[in-house]
Amino acid sequence: MNHPKMNYTYVGIDSHKETHTAVFLDCFFEKLGEITFENLPSDFIAFLKEADKFKLEGTTFIFGMEDVSQYGRVLLRFLLANNQTVKHVNAFLVAKERRSQNLDKSDKNDAHCVAQILLAKLGNLPEMSDEDERYHTLRTLVVRRDFLVRGKLALKTYLHSLLTIDFPNYHKFFAELDGKTSLAFFTKYPSPSMLNGISADELALFLHEHSGGTLGLERANEILSAIDTTTNESSEKREIRSKTLHSAINQLEYNIEEMKNLDADLIRTYRSFNTTLTSMSGLDIVSASQLLSCIGDIRKFSSPAKLARYAGIAPITHSSGKNDKQFASQRGNRELNSLFYNLAVRLIITFGPKHKSHNPFFYDYYHRKLSEGKTKRQALKCVQRRLVNIIWTMLTNNEDYVNPPMVERKRKEVKDENSK
Numbered sequence: 001m002n003h004p005k006m007n008y009t010y011v012g013i014d015s016h017k018e019t020h021t022a023v024f025l026d027c028f029f030e031k032l033g034e035i036t037f038e039n040l041p042s043d044f045i046a047f048l049k050e051a052d053k054f055k056l057e058g059t060t061f062i063f064g065m066e067d068v069s070q071y072g073r074v075l076l077r078f079l080l081a082n083n084q085t086v087k088h089v090n091a092f093l094v095a096k097e098r099r100s101q102n103l104d105k106s107d108k109n110d111a112h113c114v115a116q117i118l119l120a121k122l123g124n125l126p127e128m129s130d131e132d133e134r135y136h137t138l139r140t141l142v143v144r145r146d147f148l149v150r151g152k153l154a155l156k157t158y159l160h161s162l163l164t165i166d167f168p169n170y171h172k173f174f175a176e177l178d179g180k181t182s183l184a185f186f187t188k189y190p191s192p193s194m195l196n197g198i199s200a201d202e203l204a205l206f207l208h209e210h211s212g213g214t215l216g217l218e219r220a221n222e223i224l225s226a227i228d229t230t231t232n233e234s235s236e237k238r239e240i241r242s243k244t245l246h247s248a249i250n251q252l253e254y255n256i257e258e259m260k261n262l263d264a265d266l267i268r269t270y271r272s273f274n275t276t277l278t279s280m281s282g283l284d285i286v287s288a289s290q291l292l293s294c295i296g297d298i299r300k301f302s303s304p305a306k307l308a309r310y311a312g313i314a315p316i317t318h319s320s321g322k323n324d325k326q327f328a329s330q331r332g333n334r335e336l337n338s339l340f341y342n343l344a345v346r347l348i349i350t351f352g353p354k355h356k357s358h359n360p361f362f363y364d365y366y367h368r369k370l371s372e373g374k375t376k377r378q379a380l381k382c383v384q385r386r387l388v389n390i391i392w393t394m395l396t397n398n399e400d401y402v403n404p405p406m407v408e409r410k411r412k413e414v415k416d417e418n419s420k
Contacts, residue, residue, distance in 0.1 A: 012115025
């Protein structure tokens with residue numbers, strides 16, 4: 001009876017912008033051959049035909065790819081469309097394997113290491129499927145939104161630096177710099193001198209129109225009394241500053257409109273997954289989409305422990321003799337780790353004068369860990385690990401989040417204590 005690994009010919013692929021390199025191994029780690037081909041869809045069919053000469057009799061191909069999201073994305077789609085089995089090999093494992101063999105960094109060496117890891121860890125590597133294309137689409141939207149958010153922050157910072165020259169107290173006039181009324185005002189009046197001769201009633205009418213009736217004469221008087229409409233600045237300098245301000249405002253308005261359109265696409269794409277993540281307080285559609293796009297198909301993780309290791313939340317144990325020490329993991333998907341960290345913080349913080357907690361269960365759980373002698377960092381890590389279990393269960397079973405019945409549990413504990 002053959003070992004299951006003897007049923008395959010193993011193909012490791014190193015992907016690049018111009019070319020891909022494939023190395024073929026048998027189940028005994030013996031190299032069968034090597035092919036380098038262009039990163040052109042028209043060359044992929046020829047690659048499969050040429051690869052047949054390295055396929056061992058009675059076996060099927062199984063492919064390992066380090067890059068399944070950038071330069072290797074088109075090849076991945078081609079292989080899946082041709083009913084080939086493809087597994088994702090983490091780049092960290094490839095680099096570690098290359099260093100352990102003291103190999104130079106080259107395409108053929110990387111492809112060889114991918115094939116070796118594919119063979120050695122066959123049952124533990126995630127298998128790619130057509131379903132991953134949907135997660136890749138969601139991931140594209142999440143990354144684009146993050147880019148727009150960072151761009152918006154940079155534009156607001158730049159706009160702030162321009163406005164503080166002539167309007168040092170502008171934040172007292174408008175609640176938000178990127179609000180509709182604020183942008184309309186600074187578009188029409190980029191310089192205080194532009195308000196020279198403008199009456200309070202005229203400005204109040206402008207503010208009333210652009211604020212939907214929330215601002216009026218009182219705010220107009222505040223603005224006019226706070227600024228100096230007389231200036232000795234040359235018209236040329238004023239014109240340059242006005243053009244610069246208009247340009248920054250136009251970019252910010254474009255960014256806002258882009259984000260509005262992208263959010264509509266993000267909501268529609270997220271809802272196509274029919275998940276229940278947003279049933280948990282602290283997770284809106286944006287943060288739920290970020291989690292889902294980082295995790296991908298939950299079926300890749302057979303247990304919450306594997307998801308925790310992937311996110312770098314599971315501790316690493318160093319043992320020697322009778323001594324065992326645990327350390328926080330610095331490996332795993334750092335973005336996913338950050339998402340779980342931010343979610344944990346949101347769930348344990350309090351707000352308002354009465355310090356009401358966002359989630360009483362996790363607030364209680366966090367402080368219970370503190371009372372057990374854990375540091376704040378360790379207690380927060382426990383909350384993250386608990387969240388991994390919950391998120392894994394919600395995605396696996398498509399269940400809504402429900403807080404455990406804390407009140408009933410505490411009453412039962414008190415009742416049991418009184419009966420003693």
